[in-house]
Amino acid sequence: MKRYALILSLVLALTAGFGCAKKSAESTGYDDGMNADLRSAIQQITDGKIYFNFDKFDIKPEYKNVLKNKAEIMKAHPSIRVRIEGNCDERGTVEYNLALGERRAQAAYDYLTQLGVNPGQMEKVSFGKENPAVQGSSESAWQQNRRDEFRVVSH
Numbered sequence: 001m002k003r004y005a006l007i008l009s010l011v012l013a014l015t016a017g018f019g020c021a022k023k024s025a026e027s028t029g030y031d032d033g034m035n036a037d038l039r040s041a042i043q044q045i046t047d048g049k050i051y052f053n054f055d056k057f058d059i060k061p062e063y064k065n066v067l068k069n070k071a072e073i074m075k076a077h078p079s080i081r082v083r084i085e086g087n088c089d090e091r092g093t094v095e096y097n098l099a100l101g102e103r104r105a106q107a108a109y110d111y112l113t114q115l116g117v118n119p120g121q122m123e124k125v126s127f128g129k130e131n132p133a134v135q136g137s138s139e140s141a142w143q144q145n146r147r148d149e150f151r152v153v154s155h
Helices: 002-019 036-047 061-076 094-114 139-145
Strands: 081-087 122-128 147-154
Touching: 036 061, 036 147, 061 094, 081 094, 094 122, 094 147
Parallel strands: 081 122
Antiparallel strands: 081 147
């Protein structure tokens, strides 16, 4: 019986040791091969959303600089691949909003392409009204839900 208890203790000790082998980037200084420049680039791409007027998909002048910044980063980091996610507010049918979200994502895609981003670095998806940023049925909520978001899908 003591023999089984000793074996069980050894197995548990070894298992616990394997579970602790991976350390966080903060504790080791190791960041899974991603340098600070790439980490910053990814953060800048994902931070800036662009917003749209009701029932519109044209890029507002105040968001052109946001897209220009993303374009410069993407051109400097051709390994970064971005998904542009088109979203709408809750008004309108599911089908209509899926189409409008697609046009919003396409507008950002086209503008980034015009700025020299490789089309192969981008993909588009529409969530229509199915992925609200905020809940509510007010103009304030609707304004925040009419948007494009940018997700880095690979680097």
